[in-house]
Amino acid sequence: MPQIGKGNPRIQSPRSLPILVALMVLQAIGLIGYGSVQFLAHGDSITAILAGVNRFIPFAVFTGISNGLVAVFLGLINLVIAVALSRLRHWAWIGALALQGVSLIAALMAYLSQRPNYISMVLGVVLVLYLNQSEIQVAFQREP
Amino acid sequence: MNQPETVAKNLDLEVLRQFEPILKYTLGERFYPMDIDRYLAQSSLWIQTPQSPPEKLIAQGELDRNRLAEIRTGDANAVQYIKFIDPLDILQLARLSINEAVKSVLHPGEEQKFRAGRGRLARVGYVSRFIDALFSLALLWRGRVPGDTALAAAIAYRQMQAEEERYTYYGRILRENGWIVLQYWYFYPFNNWRSGFFGVNDHEADWELITIYCYEDNHADGTIPLHLQLCPEWVAYAAHDDKGPDLRRHWHDPELEKELGDDGRLHPVVYVGAGSHACYYQAGEYLAEMELHFLKPVSRILRGLQSFWRDVLRQGRRAGPSDRWVVFRVPFVDYARGDGVKIGPCQALEWTPEILDEHTPWAINYRGLWGWYAQDPISGEDAPAGPVYRRNGEIRQRWSDPVGWVELEKTPSPSQRSRRLAEQLHKLEIEKEQLIARINEKSLDVQRLGLEVDVLQAMPQLATTHADISVELEAEVEQLRELRLQLDRIANRLDALELMNQQTVGYGEGFRRSHLRRPNQPSPNIALRLARLAEAFAALSIGLVMVGLVLMILFAREYLLVGLVAMVTVLILAEAGFRRRLNQLVISLTIGLAIVNALILIWEFFWQIVIVLLFGAGLYIMWENVRELWT
Numbered sequence: 001m002p003q004i005g006k007g008n009p010r011i012q013s014p015r016s017l018p019i020l021v022a023l024m025v026l027q028a029i030g031l032i033g034y035g036s037v038q039f040l041a042h043g044d045s046i047t048a049i050l051a052g053v054n055r056f057i058p059f060a061v062f063t064g065i066s067n068g069l070v071a072v073f074l075g076l077i078n079l080v081i082a083v084a085l086s087r088l089r090h091w092a093w094i095g096a097l098a099l100q101g102v103s104l105i106a107a108l109m110a111y112l113s114q115r116p117n118y119i120s121m122v123l124g125v126v127l128v129l130y131l132n133q134s135e136i137q138v139a140f141q142r143e144p
Numbered sequence: 145m146n147q148p149e150t151v152a153k154n155l156d157l158e159v160l161r162q163f164e165p166i167l168k169y170t171l172g173e174r175f176y177p178m179d180i181d182r183y184l185a186q187s188s189l190w191i192q193t194p195q196s197p198p199e200k201l202i203a204q205g206e207l208d209r210n211r212l213a214e215i216r217t218g219d220a221n222a223v224q225y226i227k228f229i230d231p232l233d234i235l236q237l238a239r240l241s242i243n244e245a246v247k248s249v250l251h252p253g254e255e256q257k258f259r260a261g262r263g264r265l266a267r268v269g270y271v272s273r274f275i276d277a278l279f280s281l282a283l284l285w286r287g288r289v290p291g292d293t294a295l296a297a298a299i300a301y302r303q304m305q306a307e308e309e310r311y312t313y314y315g316r317i318l319r320e321n322g323w324i325v326l327q328y329w330y331f332y333p334f335n336n337w338r339s340g341f342f343g344v345n346d347h348e349a350d351w352e353l354i355t356i357y358c359y360e361d362n363h364a365d366g367t368i369p370l371h372l373q374l375c376p377e378w379v380a381y382a383a384h385d386d387k388g389p390d391l392r393r394h395w396h397d398p399e400l401e402k403e404l405g406d407d408g409r410l411h412p413v414v415y416v417g418a419g420s421h422a423c424y425y426q427a428g429e430y431l432a433e434m435e436l437h438f439l440k441p442v443s444r445i446l447r448g449l450q451s452f453w454r455d456v457l458r459q460g461r462r463a464g465p466s467d468r469w470v471v472f473r474v475p476f477v478d479y480a481r482g483d484g485v486k487i488g489p490c491q492a493l494e495w496t497p498e499i500l501d502e503h504t505p506w507a508i509n510y511r512g513l514w515g516w517y518a519q520d521p522i523s524g525e526d527a528p529a530g531p532v533y534r535r536n537g538e539i540r541q542r543w544s545d546p547v548g549w550v551e552l553e554k555t556p557s558p559s560q561r562s563r564r565l566a567e568q569l570h571k572l573e574i575e576k577e578q579l580i581a582r583i584n585e586k587s588l589d590v591q592r593l594g595l596e597v598d599v600l601q602a603m604p605q606l607a608t609t610h611a612d613i614s615v616e617l618e619a620e621v622e623q624l625r626e627l628r629l630q631l632d633r634i635a636n637r638l639d640a641l642e643l644m645n646q647q648t649v650g651y652g653e654g655f656r657r658s659h660l661r662r663p664n665q666p667s668p669n670i671a672l673r674l675a676r677l678a679e680a681f682a683a684l685s686i687g688l689v690m691v692g693l694v695l696m697i698l699f700a701r702e703y704l705l706v707g708l709v710a711m712v713t714v715l716i717l718a719e720a721g722f723r724r725r726l727n728q729l730v731i732s733l734t735i736g737l738a739i740v741n742a743l744i745l746i747w748e749f750f751w752q753i754v755i756v757l758l759f760g761a762g763l764y765i766m767w768e769n770v771r772e773l774w775t
């Protein structure tokens with residue numbers, strides 16, 4: 001089996017990789033934006049909690065804050081993975097698929113609870129089908 | 145038998161003796177090839193007519209090869225069968241079991257036991273395991289050989305061998321397509337694959353076959369008798385009901401083991417599957433996956449979806465034909481370890497051969513089953529018919545056309561190769577000459593028509609005729625090009641054959657294996673984390689899920705869906721962990737989720753998607769046309 005080393009030509013980056021990276025960045029911005037909005041929407045409650053005015057956090061506030069935090073966290077991971085994808089890192093490919101899995105589960109649960117997020121669904125489906133293409137898999141098989 | 149016939153049979157036996165295979169069995173095997181006479185002496189002959197109870201035709205003790213060969217007529221739907229062993233009653237079974245247990249305690253080393261080793265279920269996926277559970281349950285309603293029959297048959301066989309130890313094969317020699325075919329037929333009194341080795345089926349009687357394809361050595365000196373001037377070129381080992389080129393190996397294929405006999409000749413080594421008696425080239429454990437007939441349509445749909453997924457959507461890695469989805473199959477392991485009894489030349493046990501041919505009455509006249517007719521709809525538990533016939537009375541291809549059975553009809557024997565080559569060269573030379581003559585003629589036609597078109601072009605009043613003749617000319621030119629292409633191809637073929645004829649190019653090493661598509665290979669030892677635990681999990685998992693499901697239906701019906709999802713998730717995660725395939729699991733789950741989401745999107749926005757697609761297609765066509773205008 002040929003080894004990728006100094007003497008071997010670099011692995012060709014798929015032409016449409018920038019589109020993939022752009023979509024991932026878009027998804028990351030969306031997640032960070034959504035998380036920030038959730039977080040800011042409960043700004044007063046957070047201030048009150050931190051100031052010790054409210055001893056108990058209402059469930060709706062807790063859910064909103066935790067959802068916001070998770071979304072921001074996932075968005076940041078998305079950004080890191082998007083950068084790694086542009087450098088053809090193998091782990092980034094698996095990471096991107098795992099992230100899309102999480103995103104698709106969230107979209108499915110939202111759909112089942114009558115709060116569908118079709119944009120997230122479309123983005124997830126397109127990204128998974130793209131990542132799973134044979135040419136893309138070959139490009140990410142080895143580290144450059 | 146008259147004297148010439150006896151001489152011919154002795155010569156045939158001498159030929160068969162030269163290449164007698166060495167059969168190596170797995171520890172724990174209970175049945176070995178035997179002669180039909182002792183089997184028939186212990187059996188009775190029956191007939192089963194539809195809607196009627198079975199009728200005994202010949203009682204036990206009265207059946208022999210001559211009586212078996214008597215031609216019987218009757219209902220076309222009736223099935224004749226031999227009955228070797230009567231199921232034991234409870235007292236007999238208890239007595240035999242106690243005897244066996246006492247014997248194993250008093251003489252522990254006498255009969256070495258079979259150890260299954262790594263479980264077959266640990267080697268396959270969940271769906272196959274679920275189908276396997278259903279297949280096992282189906283044995284409750286399907287006709288099957290009773291469980292104690294194998295034990296009774298083993299004891300009967302052991303008694304016969306104690307009286308006279310003999311290992312027999314039935315040898316047959318025939319000529320077909322320039323090949324001299326040596327067939328070694330082995331008759332076993334019982335197949336205990338299911339009850340003895342966790343396999344597919346049990347049935348009385350078993351016929352197995354090893355075939356050697358030879359040619360006459362034209363270069364042998366005169367010191368060797370004519371009937372011994374045979375060179376083996378191919379061998380074919382029968383395994384289950386398989387046929388085709390995958391059964392065949394070249395005599396010099398490294399996969400084919402051979403051992404030197406006392407006679408200075410090489411004898412092929414055969415590894416025999418425990419209980420199933422299927423024949424293999426290498427020692428090992430073979431994963432035999434049985435596709436259930438009633439699930440074939442579902443498998444076909446799956447294969448269609450797979451090719452759409454891979455070829456149209458270009459999803460997943462590029463895969464060969466062997467990487468097809470094979471989910472609806474029941475997995476079984478055929479243990480052909482070769483660590484047990486060995487029979488053949490230079491072994492402790494040797495063969496007693498007997499000749500079988502187109503005039504052997506018991507083989508030709510008897511079309512019934514050679515053991516009990518279990519009336520199994522899948523037929524796995526029904527005994528097989530003899531060497532000549534299939535269960536439905538048709539002649540077996542391996543008997544009537546052994547060359548075609550392994551797709552050897554396309555390959556001339558080495559002794560015929562140069563003659564066939566010369567014939568083909570001659571044929572191609574003639575074709576070439578005929579083609580050159582046609583090309584010359586066609587060239588003249590084209591020139592004449594071309595001239596006419598030039599002349600007509602200068603006459604506007606004959607524009608229609610000019611157009612017609614131009615079309616005709618184009619067609620003629622196209623035909624001429626096609627003829628020239630054919631000539632090139634023939635010239636290339638002739639060059640290749642000429643090279644071969646001059647012995648500058650021979651059959652390469654690759655030729656010996658180029659016919660193989662999906663040959664049987666021993667199953668590799670899969671790397672399982674915590675192997676014992678993984679095996680136990682594989683064996684218990686499907687059953688536990690089914691029990692869990694029943695418990696949830698009984699006691700927590702409101703959580704049925706959530707509980708089922710949780711159980712299946714735990715099953716899948718644990719399995720992936722044991723197999724070190726968590727990455728693959730993540731990928732598969734994500735793809736599954738993407739498909740579900742895509743289906744939801746199609747469901748919700750079907751017409752919008754159609755409109756967008758049509759709109760896109762319209763824009764694309766406009767773009768293409770505009771580009772054409774600009775260029």
